[in-house]
Amino acid sequence: MPSCPRCEASVAEEARFCVQCGAPQTEDAAxxxxxxxxxxxxxVAGGGEESNGSDSFADMAELNDRExxxxxxxxxxxYGTVVVALTLVPAVGAFPLxxxxxxxxxxxxxxxxxPLGSPLKREVMAGLYAIFAVIGAALLFLL
Known part of the structure; x- marks a missing residue:
């Protein structure tokens, strides 16, 4: 029985990968x-989207910094909004905040x-925040 070149565990003749360390055992597997x-x-570099090959590495690093x-x-x-809202908990407007x-x-x-099949876009999340924050602020000031 042959052994793995990386961890020297015994592997089966037909094994493509080592069961101990996962190292490929054949050129095809590698x-x-x-x-x-x-x-x-x-x-990962493309943010989960298909890359068209025109993006440079510097653009990807900038995108990652922006993200x-x-x-x-x-x-x-x-967290700031949640903390402020928790200080206002008896008020009705605290819950939308x-x-x-x-x-x-x-x-x-x-x-x-x-559940939705893909993550919501940043703009949608910011929109939800704005809607709930406006409702909460309006309830705080009106009630």
Whole structure:
């Protein structure tokens, strides 16, 4: 019985990958793994969208920085709104403000992806935040 070149565990003759460490055992398996890793890297670099090949690496880094800034801002605004709303809890307008703060948090965007088939766009999340915040503010001032 042959052994894995990476971890030296025994592997079956027909095995394409090692059951212990996952290392490819044949050239075909190694090429398949390389192609899979390349596809995954392209998906991550392209934000999950199909890349047309015209985007440079610098553009991708800028997009990632923008996305990170957007997420950080969403966390600050979302948690800030929730904290302010929790201080106003007896008031009726606090509940839409809590929903507004929760609606803009990035994990909510990912959680909506499964039932809806794809994550909501950032603009939709910001719109939901704005709608709930306006309703909450109007209820606070009117009641």
């Amino acid at each position: 090429e398949e793994l390389d192609e899979y890793v390349q596809r995954q890297a392209e998906q 990170q800034l957007w997420r950080r801002g969403c966390y600050v605004v979302g 809590i929903l507004a703060g929760i609606a803009i948090l990035p994990p909510i965007r990912r959680l909506t992806a499964e």
